[in-house]
Amino acid sequence: xxxxxxxxxxxxxxxxxxxxxxxxxxxxxxxxxxxxxxxxxxxxxxxxxxxxxxxxxxxxxxxxxxxxxxxxxxxxxxxxxxxxxxxxxxxxxxxxxxxxxxxxxxxxxxxxxxxxxxxxxxxxxxxxxxxxxxxxxxxxxxxxxxxxxxxxxxxxxxxxxxxxxxxxxxxxxxxxxxxxxxxxxxxxxxxxxxxxxxxxxxxxxxxxxxxxxxxxxxxxxxxxxxxxxxxxxxxxxxxxxxxxxxxxxxxxx
Amino acid sequence: xxxxxxxxxxxxxxxxxxxxxxxxxxxxxxxxxxxxxxxxxxxxxxxxxxxxxxxxxxxxxxxxxxxxxxxxxxxxxxxxxxxxxxxxxxxxxxxxx
Numbered sequence: 001x002x003x004x005x006x007x008x009x010x011x012x013x014x015x016x017x018x019x020x021x022x023x024x025x026x027x028x029x030x031x032x033x034x035x036x037x038x039x040x041x042x043x044x045x046x047x048x049x050x051x052x053x054x055x056x057x058x059x060x061x062x063x064x065x066x067x068x069x070x071x072x073x074x075x076x077x078x079x080x081x082x083x084x085x086x087x088x089x090x091x092x093x094x095x096x097x098x099x100x101x102x103x104x105x106x107x108x109x110x111x112x113x114x115x116x117x118x119x120x121x122x123x124x125x126x127x128x129x130x131x132x133x134x135x136x137x138x139x140x141x142x143x144x145x146x147x148x149x150x151x152x153x154x155x156x157x158x159x160x161x162x163x164x165x166x167x168x169x170x171x172x173x174x175x176x177x178x179x180x181x182x183x184x185x186x187x188x189x190x191x192x193x194x195x196x197x198x199x200x201x202x203x204x205x206x207x208x209x210x211x212x213x214x215x216x217x218x219x220x221x222x223x224x225x226x227x228x229x230x231x232x233x234x235x236x237x238x239x240x241x242x243x244x245x246x247x248x249x250x251x252x253x
Numbered sequence: 254x255x256x257x258x259x260x261x262x263x264x265x266x267x268x269x270x271x272x273x274x275x276x277x278x279x280x281x282x283x284x285x286x287x288x289x290x291x292x293x294x295x296x297x298x299x300x301x302x303x304x305x306x307x308x309x310x311x312x313x314x315x316x317x318x319x320x321x322x323x324x325x326x327x328x329x330x331x332x333x334x335x336x337x338x339x340x341x342x343x344x345x346x347x348x349x350x
Contacts, residue, residue, distance in 0.1 A: 034261070036282050036293040043296050140292050147285060 003064040006182045009082060010189070011062060012072070013225050015055030016083035019073055020234070021104060022048030023241050024091060033094050040140060044101070047133040054126045074245040078235045085224035086169035088234040092162070095148055095155065099162035102141040106202050107173045109134045110195045119187030142206050149210025156211065163212050171220020174199070262311060264290040266298055269306035276308050284309075 025045040032038025056069035081088075086104060091097045112134055115127035148155040176184075176191045184191045207214055223229030244251060261283040267276035279298050284290035290309040298304070318326060330336065 034283060036284065036297060039300075040293065040296040043300065136295075143289060143292065147289070 004062050006179045007188070008059055008063045009179050010183050011055055011059035012080075012082040013084075015052050015059055015069075015072070016081045017087055017104075017108075018048040018055065019052040020081065020083040020237070021087035021101075022046075022052060023237060024087065024089075025097070025101070027091055028097065037094070041097075044137055044140070047130075047137070051126070051130045051133070054129070058122055058126065070245075074242050078230050078238055079227055081230065081234060081238075082225055082227050083234075084169070084172050085221050085231055086166065086173065088224065088231060088237060089166070089169065090233055092165075093158060095158040096162040096165065098141055098144045098148065099159060099166050101137070102145045102206070103166055103170055103203065104173075105134060105138045105141050106199055107170075107195070109138050110198055110202075111189075111192070114190050114195070118189060123188060145212075146206060146210040149207070149212045159210065160212050163207070164215055167215045168217070168219050168221050171218065172222045172224060175220065175222060175225075177226060261285050262313065264294075264309045265312050265315060266290075266294045267308040267310070268294075268298055268304040270304060272305060276306065279303070281312060 022045045025041050025048065028038065028041045029045070030038065032041055052073065053069050056072045060067045060069060060072060084104075086100060089100060091100075109131070112127045112131040115123055116131065118124040118127065145159065149159040150156070151159075174192045174196045176193045180189075180191055183189050204214055221231075224231075262285075263281055264284055264287075265281050266279050268279045269276045282290065282293050282297055284293045287309060291307055294307045294309055299307070
């Protein structure tokens, strides 16, 4: 049995968010709408995968069962992943990808900023490194969402459609469960729902500039961070991401 | 084919590699506006720690000398070696100039 199961579970949530989103963004490599956007997306993807390396390495140490970050990333199946549903959703068009990124980035930055004060020094150190990268991600995705939302008739309607589609996945990022409560009691991280007010302010301010309308509904899909019910898309993504380790077990770079 | 008038404008990018050095031209890129040009320059040209400061300039705003005038523009200085301060001995203590 694991030495500290709730902490391990919580670290997988962080590492799986960055792993799954990092892989999704990497799917744009070589297909970006412009050379500059292509490179920017690849950089963001690499930042996220680099953060994954740190979170899942720590998760492996906490679990104390000899699993490395690579083992956790490449040898778990969909039901063991703990990422939020938002990040596993397919890229769609460029507008949808950037809207998903924008909605996640603002949550991610708030989360990392609070983790800098974590009672666990290892968590605080990783957060301090990642926060600089994510500050840039926020700046970039916000600029693009504003430019496309307040752009042409077509770009505006695509961005509004992207927002309407992504919005029901936002609530899960802030839903607190028993593991979050334990982690908060130990001073490792605050409850996610305490970040929601600041999130809504920042996101609404940018979306207003983008002339986009935040959907009124508060319905939220759930089941990703608990692992209870991922969408079908995660399994398809993992077959792409993990095929080499599955086909050639133990293959080294 | 794409219509050139729908393309983002071209920007020339200048990067300062270290404090104290001047900005150097490193290349160009496309971007819809100046802010995005800075972000794109950061992503395209500073991935390997190349810079501490970025300038972007709309390429259309640059006035360039004409290659066909290089005779009258540059050749007169070829014969004026006395303009090069190579006749002075510079003490070692001065260091790089």
